[in-house]
Amino acid sequence: MTDLLDFARGPALQFSLAVFVFGVVWRLVSLLFMPRLKDKSVKRSGAKPALIAAVAEFFRRMLPKPEFAKRTRFTTINGWVFHVGLTIIILAFAPHVLFFKSLTGLTWPALPNIVIFAVGGVTVVSLILALSHRLSSPVLKLISTLDDYVTWIVTITPVLTGLAAASHVGLRYETLLAIHILSICALFVWFPFGKLMHGFLVFLTRGEMGAQLNRRGIEL
Amino acid sequence: MNLIDNTPSALTGVNDSLLSEIADRLGEFAQTGQSASIDLRSLPMSDADREDLKERLGHGEVMVKLDVAGLSEIWETSFAGVWWIRHFGGDDQIAAEEINIVSVPDILHAHQADARAAASRLSKIIQEERHHG
Amino acid sequence: MAEPKTLGQMLEARGISRRAFLKYTSYLASSMALGSVAAKAMAENLASARRQSVIWLSFQECTGCTESFTRSVSPTLEELIFDFISLDYHHTLQAASGEAAEEARHIAMRENKGKYVVVVDGSIPTKLDGAYSTIAGISNLQMLEETVKDAAAVIAVGTCAAYGGIPAAAPNPTGAVGVDQLVTDKAIINIPGCPPIPEAMTGTISYILSFGKLPELDHLKRPIAYFGDNIHDRCYRRPFYERGLFAKSFDDEGARKGWCLYEVGCKGPITYNACATLKWNGGISFPIQSGHGCLGCSEPNFWDKGGFYKPLPAPIRDIGKVAAGAAVAGAAAGVVSAAVGRAKKKSAMKEGKS
Numbered sequence A: 001m002t003d004l005l006d007f008a009r010g011p012a013l014q015f016s017l018a019v020f021v022f023g024v025v026w027r028l029v030s031l032l033f034m035p036r037l038k039d040k041s042v043k044r045s046g047a048k049p050a051l052i053a054a055v056a057e058f059f060r061r062m063l064p065k066p067e068f069a070k071r072t073r074f075t076t077i078n079g080w081v082f083h084v085g086l087t088i089i090i091l092a093f094a095p096h097v098l099f100f101k102s103l104t105g106l107t108w109p110a111l112p113n114i115v116i117f118a119v120g121g122v123t124v125v126s127l128i129l130a131l132s133h134r135l136s137s138p139v140l141k142l143i144s145t146l147d148d149y150v151t152w153i154v155t156i157t158p159v160l161t162g163l164a165a166a167s168h169v170g171l172r173y174e175t176l177l178a179i180h181i182l183s184i185c186a187l188f189v190w191f192p193f194g195k196l197m198h199g200f201l202v203f204l205t206r207g208e209m210g211a212q213l214n215r216r217g218i219e220l
Numbered sequence B: 001m002n003l004i005d006n007t008p009s010a011l012t013g014v015n016d017s018l019l020s021e022i023a024d025r026l027g028e029f030a031q032t033g034q035s036a037s038i039d040l041r042s043l044p045m046s047d048a049d050r051e052d053l054k055e056r057l058g059h060g061e062v063m064v065k066l067d068v069a070g071l072s073e074i075w076e077t078s079f080a081g082v083w084w085i086r087h088f089g090g091d092d093q094i095a096a097e098e099i100n101i102v103s104v105p106d107i108l109h110a111h112q113a114d115a116r117a118a119a120s121r122l123s124k125i126i127q128e129e130r131h132h133g
Numbered sequence C: 001m002a003e004p005k006t007l008g009q010m011l012e013a014r015g016i017s018r019r020a021f022l023k024y025t026s027y028l029a030s031s032m033a034l035g036s037v038a039a040k041a042m043a044e045n046l047a048s049a050r051r052q053s054v055i056w057l058s059f060q061e062c063t064g065c066t067e068s069f070t071r072s073v074s075p076t077l078e079e080l081i082f083d084f085i086s087l088d089y090h091h092t093l094q095a096a097s098g099e100a101a102e103e104a105r106h107i108a109m110r111e112n113k114g115k116y117v118v119v120v121d122g123s124i125p126t127k128l129d130g131a132y133s134t135i136a137g138i139s140n141l142q143m144l145e146e147t148v149k150d151a152a153a154v155i156a157v158g159t160c161a162a163y164g165g166i167p168a169a170a171p172n173p174t175g176a177v178g179v180d181q182l183v184t185d186k187a188i189i190n191i192p193g194c195p196p197i198p199e200a201m202t203g204t205i206s207y208i209l210s211f212g213k214l215p216e217l218d219h220l221k222r223p224i225a226y227f228g229d230n231i232h233d234r235c236y237r238r239p240f241y242e243r244g245l246f247a248k249s250f251d252d253e254g255a256r257k258g259w260c261l262y263e264v265g266c267k268g269p270i271t272y273n274a275c276a277t278l279k280w281n282g283g284i285s286f287p288i289q290s291g292h293g294c295l296g297c298s299e300p301n302f303w304d305k306g307g308f309y310k311p312l313p314a315p316i317r318d319i320g321k322v323a324a325g326a327a328v329a330g331a332a333a334g335v336v337s338a339a340v341g342r343a344k345k346k347s348a349m350k351e352g353k354s
């Protein structure tokens, strides 16, 4: 006799984490070894070392250019809100700390549940706003693909199921916990193959971009 | 002796709502005669809470000790109609504890069946005494 | 033997008053959260009920459940249950043994056909036709089948009888199962726990006696009155859980201060039992109050949930090796797809030149 929770904590987690690790490593390695055209242009004088340019670009892109600030205010702020929110929930909720500890042996202090609840609520609202913005902006809607929607679903589901599990509403706790873990398994499986992969790729893409622009002497 | 005392010993604040519940029920009983009972054992009360409630309700005019399958104690609190009932089980542990809001708690009444048994026992004794006498 | 007298008449002869009935049912009604009106009705019904014939079958077990059932030493309130039931067969408790004991079982079955209650403790081994456990030359499997046939109801006490329990823990060498995997055409009540709380056993039996029906059961056939509450929801350490104050080991500062035991493996959040409310040994304490996390003993499979000291959010299967394997495979796949990319580029460039 195995129940849903045993399945989630056992085979489901094992399988999805394996897919996650496999996918992420596969995509990173193939990207790094990808054939690249050699930039035959002469490096501009006064160009910074590539690594510095790469890091600088990563941070520069965290805030919009002043001239766009007004137009992109919503996307910027909302984007920040749910990214920070997700980070706090994932890293500072006590049961999550235990999860990471069981995987890595590392541990750190957690925040009280009430704080996590508040952050969780804000994050859900922010994610819903992000989707409604996507749906209401004609341009954004046009360029959205299935990937965007699946990514949104696998991101918000763990937050919702997590909030339900932690507050014991709806179903019995063991069922809620099992559903929550399974929703994370779905996220793990989707991660390397969809938009979520930007969690890793953002460092490469922004860095590469920074290095190239810098070499060509483009100041942004 | 326990080296570590993990017993919840602080006041949890449950008594405030409990007292207003008792007041409501007592008011109802005074008006309509509707009796009520509140089971103390199923409430998340600490030992300190129990003592505190006992103190706040106080002792009234009636105090009864029962010797029924172990000991029981019943007293009317300082509020007429509000009774504290405490049943002991084995090892003098409290097996049940409740507040009754009623004119006389049920268990104090002599049951018809017990009275019948007693009546026949008594008449038997009298008969025997006559016989011997 | 069929009792002609009611329990009231029977006990009256022994000087046990109706007050004792009422006190007993007050105690049980409180343990079942039924209220004092129900206690009065229960007392009346119990007094006019007949003594219940009970056949107790002990299979693959440790006798802990019987110990728990007969726990109290002095003649007390809790012991009244033995006046209400007639334990017609219980091979640990009865004086008779061997042929005579089996004879007692058969007599009880004949005389109370369709009316007796079968209590089972211990799991039933099914491998090798049940040869792993036999009593008086017949297998547990056979004895269960034979005895249950004319029973009014079956009560599986203890996690072993309910779900297979410890004998069924992986790799389950004897093929142990619980009663409800074998008996499908009878009313079954599970009273799991390792052992079950005594009140849960006596309360359920008394309930059946006085109301003539089974109490309300949950999806695992457990009486809701005793198994409706989640330990975590009723735990007095819960405020510490909410504030994020956890004992990290059994001898640290947090443990001494009575903080939440979640990190040292407490299974309270997924366990349904009355430990946190009724407590043990007449309400003295319960494991969490004594400083140990809940093991989840009233849940199926509690033995195989990845370890008693492993916190709930931890995966129960080995992740490290699998993840390392996946990383190696991923790297290999990455190198291959990069090589394929290079080859494609080369041939494209060649084509472009020619």
Ligand code: SF4
Pocket: C231, C232, C233, C235, C236, C237, C238, C239, C241, C259, C260, C261, C262, C266, C267, C268, C269, C288, C293, C294
């Ligand atoms: S000790 Fe266990 S049951 Fe109690 S609050 Fe902590 S996790 Fe929940």
Ligand code: SF4
Pocket: C193, C194, C271, C272, C273, C275, C286, C287, C288, C293, C294, C295, C296, C297, C298
């Ligand atoms: S605290 Fe948990 S493990 Fe312990 S007896 Fe109760 S249900 Fe079983």
